[in-house]
Amino acid sequence: MSRIRLIILSLTLGLLSFGVAQSYTIGVSNNFVGSEWRTLMVQGIEETAAQIEEEMGIEIDLIFENATVDVQGQIQQIQNLLNxxxxxxxxNPGDVQALDIALEEAVDEGVVVIAVDQAIGAEGVYNVVIDQxxxxxxxxxxxxxxxxxxxxxxxxxxxxxxxxxxDRMEGVEEVLAQYPDINVVGRESGNWDQATGQRVAxxxxxxxxxxxxxxTQDGMAQGILNALLAAQPEPFPIMTGEAYAGYLRLWDQARQQHPGFESVAVVNPPGIGASGLRVAIELLEGGQVDESQLTGPYGNSLIVPIPYNITSDELDEFLEEYADAPDTQAMDGQITQEQAASFMQ
Amino acid sequence: MSRLGILLRNHTWLVPLLLLAIAVGVNVYLQDNFFMQRVLNGNLRVMLPLMILAVGQAIVILAGGIDLSVGAMVSLVNTVFVTLISADSGGLELAGAMLVGVGVGALAGAVNGLCVAVLRLQPIVTTYATSFIFAGLALAILPRPGGSVPRDLTRFYRDYILEVPVAAYGIALLIILWLLLRRTRFGHHLYAVGGNDEAARASGVRVGLVRFGSYVATGVFSALAAIALTMSIGSGNARIGDDMTLSSIVAVVLGGTRLAGGRGGAIGAVIGVAILSIIRNIISFAGIPSWYQTLVDALIILAALAGPGLVYLIRRQRNDGN
Structure with missing residues (x-):
């Protein structure tokens, strides 16, 4: 009799602990849908949420607010998520400061807010970003x-x-200041747009x-290299590029025409959204951010490392790996759950 | 013309109002906390800046023009306003900065007005060109987004007076302002010039002056929109108004104003903004998959724009049949 009672008790307890698998509703606010990078960012969040569910035995209900909106529109996205x-x-904030008030309201209601890609200074919000x-x-x-x-x-x-x-140009200028023999003979904006980049170039x-x-930077490099391949200037300049499959293929083409052509592709990972999700999960699970790791312009940024760079030496390897990928496929990377946990106390 | 036809012709905002009622109905069905004070306030204060801007756009469109620089004027006034104030500015300083902002808006509008009314340049091309001047000025004034606004000001914008959101008073004031303007001689002349400028001129309306005035008025409303926006976001950004220009035109058309001018009104434009904003809520609460949100948004707007025209077409065909 007592043994049966024990079995029933343990079964009930087991069921209880199984039944109350933690469940979180997580909202995603993306203010721009016009780029492949943002698409990959949103996809990365979706895929990683499924992974986390499996790894950690929790349930994640994702709600997307995914549309090209102005700042008032993104405030509306935030309000709708709260509601x-x-x-x-x-x-992914569309403005450095304009969303602060709306997000601070969310924080006041006990919502965990993680800004990815773009650091902002709203109180109680943590940024998960690369060091631009x-x-x-x-x-x-x-x-x-x-x-x-x-x-x-x-x-x-x-x-x-x-x-x-x-921020990027600040880093560029710091480096160039050490090279007095490098002359900047022209500077214009390609507005992170391939067509504009091509025209300007x-x-x-x-x-x-x-x-x-x-x-140059990502978002324009394919356009610029296309302009180079069309104009065929003498000498044929080398250039910094972007970590996209299409660029790697153009790079290969340029290198075959001009053996001296060299380039580099520094990855700017769309997986930053997924990295942000992992940090959010740590916080929801009761983690406290290790304050000593916070940096950035507002002292609330967790810096995710830049995954890797591709140089001429690695080009062949990557060309093979991304042979079937569309031109717009970006090289990516995200932190692991352990890395996210290492941001906590 | 039937009595209904006359009613709709004289009150062009009736059809948009019906559309709004439908949109709100769907929104309430999907979002049970829609009428919560906090939720209403959130919606209204998001709408207010674009509503003010759309009223400005409606004025210039009524007079037969169009203004593609309203968004840039918002950016310009936003940067001027936040540059003149700081986090601990007092009331007097704020009022002064607002006045300067309105002055800048009026001046920018006057530039547009001069080009269109005096130099007789095409409105679309002119205001497209001046938009770059205003945007460039804004960028020169505030190269990096920033600036700070007194907390009291942003708090006031989100606050309630007698349980009613401050933004609701803003909308009421906006409508009163328009109704007053409409009753003035300038208001009447706006319609006359937009409807048939030759006839207006023949009956003694100073067409050039009215056109000029319509652009100045649009500049002033753009400035007011910028001030409301700044109170909402508490900061400055030289590109903040970029996306508002097209939205303002869509709202005006949704509100039943004819793009050719002469018919319609600013109340319709206010309703148009509300419709646009409610559509976004609907998409959010309907749980539409993220990849289809933009598509569905655009389709609903298109349907709302086409709806009244279709009804008109069907009625005309039926009348022809008789």
């Missing part, structure tokens, strides 16, 4: 080294005034002779 009772919000300045620095350092520390270069930067661009190639190197 749907989310436990956490992963947001370091991203710019790595590109500039590669170019300076590849040029042997001298030559004329042009810069085609991203969205002027956008924080990511300004064509114009600059036509008006500026003897360019040795081009420093």
């Amino acid at each position: 749907r009772g989310v436990d956490a919000i992963i947001i 300045k370091e991203w710019g620095r790595q590109n500039a350092q590669w170019l300076a080294d590849a040029l042997g520390g001298e030559g004329d270069i042009i810069i085609i930067e991203g969205g002027v005034g956008a924080p990511a661009n300004e 064509s114009d600059m190639l036509a008006s500026i002779p003897n360019i040795d190197g081009i420093l």
